[in-house]
Amino acid sequence: MSNRIAVVGDKESIYGFAALGLDPYVFDPSGDGFTMFKKLCQNESYSIIYVTEAAAAMLDKEIEKYRSAPSPAIILIPGVSGNTGEGLSAVRKSVEKAVGSDIFNE
Amino acid sequence: MAVKQVNPTRMELTRLKKKLNTATRGHKLLKDKRDELMRRFLEMVRENRALRMKVEESLREANLNFVLAKTAMSDEAMKAALLAPKQEVYVSTSYRNVMSVDIPVFDTKTRTPDPNDIYSYGFAFTSADLDGAVKSLSDILPDLIKLAEIEKSCQLMADEIEKTRRRVNALEHVMIPETREQIRYITRKLDENERSTQTRLMKVKDMMLQQAHGY
Numbered sequence: 001m002s003n004r005i006a007v008v009g010d011k012e013s014i015y016g017f018a019a020l021g022l023d024p025y026v027f028d029p030s031g032d033g034f035t036m037f038k039k040l041c042q043n044e045s046y047s048i049i050y051v052t053e054a055a056a057a058m059l060d061k062e063i064e065k066y067r068s069a070p071s072p073a074i075i076l077i078p079g080v081s082g083n084t085g086e087g088l089s090a091v092r093k094s095v096e097k098a099v100g101s102d103i104f105n106e
Numbered sequence: 107m108a109v110k111q112v113n114p115t116r117m118e119l120t121r122l123k124k125k126l127n128t129a130t131r132g133h134k135l136l137k138d139k140r141d142e143l144m145r146r147f148l149e150m151v152r153e154n155r156a157l158r159m160k161v162e163e164s165l166r167e168a169n170l171n172f173v174l175a176k177t178a179m180s181d182e183a184m185k186a187a188l189l190a191p192k193q194e195v196y197v198s199t200s201y202r203n204v205m206s207v208d209i210p211v212f213d214t215k216t217r218t219p220d221p222n223d224i225y226s227y228g229f230a231f232t233s234a235d236l237d238g239a240v241k242s243l244s245d246i247l248p249d250l251i252k253l254a255e256i257e258k259s260c261q262l263m264a265d266e267i268e269k270t271r272r273r274v275n276a277l278e279h280v281m282i283p284e285t286r287e288q289i290r291y292i293t294r295k296l297d298e299n300e301r302s303t304q305t306r307l308m309k310v311k312d313m314m315l316q317q318a319h320g321y
Contacts, residue, residue, distance in 0.1 A: 002196040002215065015184070016172050016243045019226050021193035021216065047199045048212065048254045068265040070208060071199070073258035077250070078162050080169045087162060091154055091260065098147050098264040104155065 003045050008037060008059075009052030013079035017050070027055040037062055047072050052079035053086040112288050114295035122292065126285045133277040140270045143205045147263045154256045161253050164246045171239035178233035187227035187236065193217060197251070207266045209259035212251050 007017040007024050014024040025040060027033045037059055040049060049072050056063060056076050063074050076087040096102050112118055176184060194217035201208040224244045225237060315321065 002198050005195055005197055012172070012176075013169065015188045016168065016239060019188045019191055019193070019240045020224050020244050020247060021191050021195040024189075047197055047210070048251070050250070050254075067261050070201075070210065070262065073210065073212075073254045075250075075254045075257055078165055078169070080173060083162055083166060087158055088155070091151065091158060091257065094260045094264040095151055098144065098151075098267040104151070 003047040005048045005050070006040055006046045007050045008040065009050075009055045009077075009079050010081075013052045013054075013081075022050075027052075027059075029055075029058050034059070034062070041066055041072060041074070044071075049074045050077050051075070052077060053084045054079050054081055056086055057084070110284065110288065112292060114292045114299075116296065119289065119292045119296070122285055122289050126282065126289065129277055129281050129285060133274065133282065136270055136274045136277065139205060140267065140274055143207070143263060143267050143270060146204060147260065147267060150256060150263065151260050154253075154260050157249065157253050157256060161246060161249050164242070164249070168239060168242040168246060171235060171242050175233050175235035175239045178235055183232065184236075187232050188240075190226055192226045193224050195247070204259075204263070205266070207259075207262050209262055210255060212255050214248075214251055 005022045007014045007022050008027050011024075011026045014026070018024040023046075025036060027037065033055075040046060041062065051059065051063070051074060053076050066072065066074050076090055078084070078087065092102050092104070095104060112122070179187075196215045196217070198213045198215065200211045200213065202211050203209075221244075224240055227236075229237070
């Protein structure tokens with residue numbers, strides 16, 4: 001089966017991906033951004049969803065739901081506003097869950 | 107430990123012994139599974155971290171290029187240039203089984219084979235920086251896909267490890283000791299019954315001898 005890739009975030013961060021052929025979705029926290037993201041996750045035709053860290057900070061409840069689901073893969077990426085370290089902390093969370101404590105802590 | 111009420115019968119004893127056997131074997135197997143999962147997980151998580159740092163660094167550079175390109179172009183021109191893409195990326199997902207965890211393997215296909223189709227605009231009206239920005243982003247794409255694959259795998263494996271660990275602990279600290287305790291209780295009870303039958307028989311024998319021979 002052939003699926004698409006979605007990119008969610010503020011428009012400065014995601015328009016570049018549109019040129020590559022990924023589907024951009026502008027996240028609007030004051031409008032219907034939340035329902036849009038929910039629909040996006042339930043839409044089976046997206047198997048990878050990239051979310052900018054800034055948007056992810058507001059969507060963390062939804063993202064948490066899909067951590068243990070086989071699909072879609074929700075991956076955090078830094079946006080134009082800079083790297084908040086949220087992406088790496090998601091990796092850390094996995095380690096903590098599996099090992100019991102963060103053993104890669106520097 | 108509070109022992110659950112069990113019938114002190116031979117049948118129950120055999121059943122419990124079988125149960126203990128299965129539990130011990132299951133415990134050993136699950137423990138092995140947990141250890142192997144952990145080994146693979148740690149390997150993968152190391153790769154995940156390295157890849158993520160690399161991707162984040164190159165994304166930062168790509169974003170910088172975009173900001174640069176934006177300074178030379180109007181917002182409308184930028185939108186017009188990028189929002190009607192020529193290229194499309196399809197991803198097909200297959201699953202690989204690692205220690206009973208189905209981890210995804212993403213395989214990407216583009217709609218057209220031409221790598222220049224990422225430039226969805228005419229070169230006349232856009233700044234040259236935009237070309238560089240789009241190119242740098244397109245160079246990261248394979249790494250981004252790989253990151254998605256590994257990171258999702260890590261999440262799924264972490265979940266499975268947690269579940270397996272719980273099962274191992276439940277078997278080791280609850281199920282197995284409890285069954286052992288029950289088996290011991292039944293054995294004692296049966297032994298006690300045996301002894302009481304023995305004494306009763308001896309007593310009856312004594313009484314019969316007394317009646318028959320007078321001693």
